[in-house]
Every structure is written in structure tokens, then in C-alpha cells.
Amino acid sequence: MGGYTGKILRINLSEKIIKTEALNMELAKKYLSGRGLAGKMFTDEVPANVDAFSPENKVFIAAGALTGTNTPTSGRFMVVTKSPLNGTLAASNSGGYWGPQLKFAGYDMVVLEGKADAPVYLSIYDDKVEIKDAEHVWGKDVYETTSILKAEFGDDQAKVLTIGPGGENLSLMAAVMNDLYRAAGRNGVGAVMGSKNVKGIIVRGTGKVENANPEGTKVALSNVLKKIRENGVTGQGLPTYGTAVLVNIINENGVYPVNNFQEAYDPDADMISGETMAEKYLVKKDPCYRCPIACGRYCKWDEGEGGGPEYETVWVFGSNCGIHDYEAIHQANDLCNKLGLDTISVGATIAAGMELFQRGYIKPEELAGIPLEFGNAKGMVEWVRKIAYCEGLGAKMALGSYRLAESYGAPELSMSVKKQELPAYDPRGVQGHGLQYATSNRGGCHVRGYVISPEILGLPEKLDRFSLEGKATWVKIFQDLTAVIDSTGLCLFSSFALGLTDYTGLVNEITGFKYTDEELLACGERIWNNERLHNLRVGYTKADDTLPKRFLEDPIPDGPSKGHVHRLDELLPEYYSVRGWDKEGVPTPECISALGM
Amino acid sequence: MHVTIKLFATFRDGRPKVEIRELPEETCVKDILQSLGIAAEEVAICLVNGRDANEHSQLVDGDTLALFPPVGGG
Ligand code: SF4
Numbered sequence: 200m201g202g203y204t205g206k207i208l209r210i211n212l213s214e215k216i217i218k219t220e221a222l223n224m225e226l227a228k229k230y231l232s233g234r235g236l237a238g239k240m241f242t243d244e245v246p247a248n249v250d251a252f253s254p255e256n257k258v259f260i261a262a263g264a265l266t267g268t269n270t271p272t273s274g275r276f277m278v279v280t281k282s283p284l285n286g287t288l289a290a291s292n293s294g295g296y297w298g299p300q301l302k303f304a305g306y307d308m309v310v311l312e313g314k315a316d317a318p319v320y321l322s323i324y325d326d327k328v329e330i331k332d333a334e335h336v337w338g339k340d341v342y343e344t345t346s347i348l349k350a351e352f353g354d355d356q357a358k359v360l361t362i363g364p365g366g367e368n369l370s371l372m373a374a375v376m377n378d379l380y381r382a383a384g385r386n387g388v389g390a391v392m393g394s395k396n397v398k399g400i401i402v403r404g405t406g407k408v409e410n411a412n413p414e415g416t417k418v419a420l421s422n423v424l425k426k427i428r429e430n431g432v433t434g435q436g437l438p439t440y441g442t443a444v445l446v447n448i449i450n451e452n453g454v455y456p457v458n459n460f461q462e463a464y465d466p467d468a469d470m471i472s473g474e475t476m477a478e479k480y481l482v483k484k485d486p487c488y489r490c491p492i493a494c495g496r497y498c499k500w501d502e503g504e505g506g507g508p509e510y511e512t513v514w515v516f517g518s519n520c521g522i523h524d525y526e527a528i529h530q531a532n533d534l535c536n537k538l539g540l541d542t543i544s545v546g547a548t549i550a551a552g553m554e555l556f557q558r559g560y561i562k563p564e565e566l567a568g569i570p571l572e573f574g575n576a577k578g579m580v581e582w583v584r585k586i587a588y589c590e591g592l593g594a595k596m597a598l599g600s601y602r603l604a605e606s607y608g609a610p611e612l613s614m615s616v617k618k619q620e621l622p623a624y625d626p627r628g629v630q631g632h633g634l635q636y637a638t639s640n641r642g643g644c645h646v647r648g649y650v651i652s653p654e655i656l657g658l659p660e661k662l663d664r665f666s667l668e669g670k671a672t673w674v675k676i677f678q679d680l681t682a683v684i685d686s687t688g689l690c691l692f693s694s695f696a697l698g699l700t701d702y703t704g705l706v707n708e709i710t711g712f713k714y715t716d717e718e719l720l721a722c723g724e725r726i727w728n729n730e731r732l733h734n735l736r737v738g739y740t741k742a743d744d745t746l747p748k749r750f751l752e753d754p755i756p757d758g759p760s761k762g763h764v765h766r767l768d769e770l771l772p773e774y775y776s777v778r779g780w781d782k783e784g785v786p787t788p789e790c791i792s793a794l795g796m
Numbered sequence: 797m798h799v800t801i802k803l804f805a806t807f808r809d810g811r812p813k814v815e816i817r818e819l820p821e822e823t824c825v826k827d828i829l830q831s832l833g834i835a836a837e838e839v840a841i842c843l844v845n846g847r848d849a850n851e852h853s854q855l856v857d858g859d860t861l862a863l864f865p866p867v868g869g870g
Contacts, residue, residue, distance in 0.1 A: 474813075655841075759846020
């Protein structure tokens with residue numbers, strides 16, 4: 200057996216008990232690793248209705264089946280737990296170097312159970328695992344914590360995963376950060392670690408991840424490397440400009456949200472584009488483990504330098520807040536990394552706050568002198584800080600845009616699905632992508648099925664973005680394939696160049712399993728249904744598979760997608776049907792048994 | 797007639813980002829590509845007024861043409 204280490208590290212924080220156990224390979228065959236297997240273990244071990252912050256909730260930090268191998272982009276891992284933001288089965292993905300290091304230390308995943316009675320961190324050096332006192336780093340930011348833990352560990356090769364003040368203060372938008380600038384950003388997973396009093400995990404491994412068929416692996420690897428290098432997106436676009444290259448493309452299509460999605464075209468978008476970043480701020484690329492794509496950026500601005508920003512971050516602190524000041528965007532991004540917050544949800548919540556203020560819901564006297572107007576860059580940066588430290592109105596904002604807008608009696612001004620903020624694409628001009636937003640198992644999210652790829656980028660083929668035809672099937676296939684990729688520990692961006700058959704080849708050669716393409720894709724479908732069943736158990740219904748009213752009722756006011764609304768009611772029944780679910784969106788017994796669940 | 801031409805990503809190397817050109821009626825996208833020295837195969841996304849177009853699309857007065865090489869992200 201290759202790929203997997205076959206071992207799990209289970210840590211009971213209440214009892215201070217550290218155990219290793221064998222990975223259940225039967226389950227791994229069905230759910231791979233990472234998001235899939237950890238999600239299945241979560242639903243088997245944790246009662247669905249557990250309070251996210253109670254000691255009974257567990258955190259599974261899981262590498263993928265191929266994480267830490269020689270496969271290009273195999274640096275990724277998942278943080279799986281019950282989301283405090285929306286109760287869904289949270290699975291937040293991160294890259295960098297931490298995941299591979301966990302595999303080198305001999306573990307496929309770490310499971311955190313219970314709650315430590317005082318702040319602790321975990322130190323892992325191969326089979327030497329310790330629970331250590333973290334009083335001295337509690338309250339410290341991500342950058343400082345990383346350097347203190349590294350110094351204590353005394354080995355520069357060690358990799359640090361940590362929460363910042365955001366997670367300690369239980370912000371529902373708190374991220375788990377690793378390797379300084381990489382984030383398992385969404386669903387508030389950082390707050391669950393904070394609720395367990397776990398500041399971080401430092402890991403160093405000296406082992407190696409084996410390949411089941413070394414010769415076959417070599418051939419498969421050189422094949423996929425060639426495809427990644429020769430593909431225009433992964434070989435040139437992303438390496439040169441990073442993800443922010445999307446600013447102009449999405450804007451020129453008129454689906455680029457401005458001022459909390461009130462508009463969908465920004466005439467000044469180029470001021471904050473990927474092209475402008477490359478021209479003015481880019482110092483170097485900052486790739487994850489074994490990644491020839493290297494979309495990660497390292498930038499320098501007037502007052503600092505650091506990792507990022509990504510497309511979503513540029514958009515959310517930029518146009519979505521009416522801002523075109525790149526300095527301010529860099530500052531807000533850096534603050535989020537440092538304080539351990541999800542840039543998408545933080546920026547979108549500030550934008551929602553700006554619209555609440557614009558419409559008179561938030562009164563000037565609530566602002567303590569800090570501007571909350573669209574276009575005010577200084578104010579925006581200050582609100583990021585206030586969210587992390589839960590100061591004044593920042594405490595309300597730290598609960599996310601839905602709870603913020605709801606507290607003013609205007610939940611419709613939160614641009615979220617299942618209480619999680621939507622990313623940088625207006626669904627009214629991309630019908631398939633909008634369906635995927637509405638049905639995403641973790642709430643508002645673009646990386647559960649990136650249908651922008653066929654609808655805008657023309658990959659693997661160009662679809663009419665306004666048409667409904669075939670979109671339900673596209674969404675299902677993208678969601679299932681993404682669940683597979685997430686569970687292998689490869690980066691979703693590899694899929695611009697690779698297809699299902701490439702992934703099947705890699706998984707088979709490296710793990711020794713013998714999947715057909717259909718069987719591997721069925722793993723993805725199983726993972727999707729497992730997440731869906733969890734959501735139904737916690738009380739989600741068909742009524743939650745929806746979009747904010749604005750997208751269903753108000754046509755886009757201007758720009759290239761002018762006049763369109765999202766036609767969800769026409770798409771949803773077909774989606775349920777291609778999924779084998781009943782009219783209420785519940786997986787049928789036949790669907791469940793066909794998947795062998 | 798007047799057409800606005802917008803170039804993005806690597807298409808900007810050695811070319812203007814935006815220009816407004818005066819063109820004869822019935823000009824096609826491929827005529828413009830030729831004058832810019834961009835081969836049709838290099839173009840991944842071609843938009844006229846934000847809608848999908850291709851090298852054979854004919855332009856009219858007031859159109860905006862946007863050209864992108866292969867690019868993506870997430
Ligand atoms: S493509 Fe970007 S995010 Fe993905 S592994 Fe490479 S550097 Fe990391």
C-alpha cells in the first residue's frame with residue numbers, strides 16, 4: 200500500500216491521552232482520505248447536533264491520499280469539523296507544506312477530541328508526540344506564534360499550523376493558518392480549535408511516503424507534469440499573474456460583484472487586477488509543496504510585505520467594498536493572515552455592514568468614529584482589526600454577515616448561502632455556478648464545484664453562461680470530481696490541466712487501489728451524499744438550497760450581464776433528479792444503496 | 797466606426813492595454829488580431845461587449861472587444 204501512511208494520531212485533550220491507531224482501509228477505499236474519509240469518520244463518531252464549541256465536537260486535520268508524494272500540487276490537507284458558522288460538515292482546505300510534513304511524520308490525520316483545560320499546542324516529531332503548554336503564545340498573532348514555536352522546537356524544517364486571535368476569540372470567520380500565509384479559511388474552523396484551547400500544531404517528519412507501483416507512478420507523474428506545464432492556464436496564466444488574473448476576466452463578463460453585489464461591473468477594476476499586482480507589487484512567487492503552477496504570490500507594499508493576496512481577497516476588500524486602493528487591500532489581507540481570519544467572509548461582512556449603513560440600518564453613533572462607507576479604505580482596514588478583537592460593532596461583525604444583517608432586521612442584505620458569505624462571482628450571469636452556490640454542502644462557496652471553468656474560462660469546453668441546459672449535470676459532476684480531488688490532497692487548480700482519467704491513474708499507481716474512472720468518481724458522489732445527509736440531520740431542508748433574494752428578483756442593473764436574474768427554481772428540481780434525490784432534496788434509499796453507503 | 801480594444805494578461809506585453817480605433821465597416825475580430833500580431837489560437841477568451849465572440853465575429857460602431865490568453869484561477 201502506498202500513498203497512505205495507514206496511521207492516525209488521536210489526541211484526547213481533556214484526558215491528555217495520545218494514541219495512534221490504524222487507518223480503516225475499508226473506509227479509505229470508499230472515501231479516500233482528506234475531506235472524504237475525515238468527513239465519514241466525523242459523521243460516524245460525532246452526534247450531528249453537537250454544539251460546534253462543545254468538547255464533544257472533534258477536529259479532524261487530514262492529509263489526502265496523495266499528500267506528500269511526488270505528485271505535482273500534492274501539498275494539501277483538510278480541516279474537518281462541525282462548523283460554528285452554519286452547522287454544516289465543515290471541510291476547509293489548505294496548501295503550503297504542513298500537510299506533507301504530517302505524512303512524513305507517519306500520519307494520515309490528527310484527530311482532536313475533548314477540550315484542554317488551559318491553552319496548549321501539539322508538538323509532533325515522528326513518533327514523539329507531546330501536548331505542550333501554550334499560555335505564552337495565547338493572544339499572539341500567527342506570525343509571532345510561528346516563529347516562537349519554531350524556535351522552541353529547534354528545527355527549521357518543522358512546519359507550523361496555528362490559529363490567531365480570531366480563533367481564540369471564537370470569531371465565526373476564524374481560519375486555521377499554516378506556513379504563515381496559507382489558510383484553511385472557511386466555515387469558522389479556527390474558532391473550533393480555539394474552543395478546544397489548542398493554539399497550534401508543529402510537525403516535523405523524517406519519513407517518506409511510499410508509492411505502491413514505483414515504475415507506473417513514474418510514468419503517470421511525467422504525464423501529468425507535462426500536461427500541467429503545457430496547459431495555458433497552469434503553465435502560464437496562473438504562474439505569471441496568480442489568481443488575481445481573474446479580476447479583469449470576471450469583470451469583463453459583468454459578473455464581478457461591486458458594493459456588496461449591488462452592481463456587477465467595475466469600470467476601475469484594472470486598478471486592482473492581477474496584471475497591476477504583477478507590475479507594481481509582486482516580489483516573487485510563493486508556491487506550495489511540489490507545485491509547478493506556483494500561483495501563490497509574495498508582495499511588497501509601502502508599509503509591509505507578505506503572502507498573497509488571492510483573487511477573492513483582492514475583490515472582497517477591493518471592488519466589493521468600493522475600494523481601488525491596493526495598499527489598503529494588502530493591509531487588510533495581511534491583517535487577516537496575521538490575526539487568523541477568512542478574508543472572504545471578513546471582507547463580505549464589512550461590505551454588508553457598508554450597505555446596512557448606506558441604507559440607514561446602522562447608525563453613525565454605532566461606529567465609534569470609524570467610517571463604514573463604500574470606498575473608505577482606511578475605515579475598511581480598521582474594521583478588520585476590530586472584528587478580530589471583537590471590539591464595539593466589530594463583535595457583531597465577527598459573527599458573520601448573516602447574523603449582522605439579521606440583527607438589524609435585514610437578513611436579505613447578507614450575500615450568503617446557508618449563512619456563509621458568497622465569493623466573487625455574481626450568480627445572475629453564471630447560471631450553473633449559481634446552482635452550485637445554492638447547493639454547496641458547506642454554504643456559500645466557489646470551490647465545491649468551480650463551474651466558472653466551463654461557463655467563463657471555457658475549460659474543459661465553453662458553455663453558454665446564461666443557458667440552463669445541462670447545467671444540473673455539469674454541477675453534479677464538478678461537485679463529485681472536486682470531492683475526489685480534495686480527498687487526494689491535490690490542488691483543485693490541477694484540474695485546469697487534468698481530467699478524471701489522470702486522477703484515476705495517479706491514485707491507482709500510488710495507492711495500489713484499482714479504481715475505474717467510474718468507481719473513483721463514485722467516491723466523490725459518496726462523499727457529497729455523506730455531507731448532504733449530515734446537513735439534513737442538523738435540520739437543513741430544500742428551503743436552504745437557495746440564494747439571497749437580490750439574485751432571484753433584482754436583475755443585474757448594468758454592464759455585460761445587465762437584465763439577468765438567477766433562475767434557480769428552474770434548475771433545482773433537475774439537480775435533485777440527476778443526484779437521485781427526491782423532490783425535497785433527500786437522497787433516496789436507492790441512491791444510498793447504489794453508492795454502498 | 798469606433799471600436800474599443802482591451803488586452804489582458806500577456807497580450808499586454810509590448811501592446812497598449814486599451815485603445816480606441818477608427819475602423820472600416822465590416823471589420824472582423826480576425827482583422828484586429830492580425831493587426832495586433834496575435835494568432836487566433838492564442839486567444840482563449842474573446843468577448844464583444846462582454847458576450848462570447850470569436851475571430852469571425854463582425855464588429856459594429858461602439859463595440860468593445862476584450863481579448864484574453866488562457867487564464868484561470870479560483
Ligand atoms: S496551484 Fe497555487 S494553491 Fe494550488 S498548490 Fe500550487 S501554489 Fe498552491
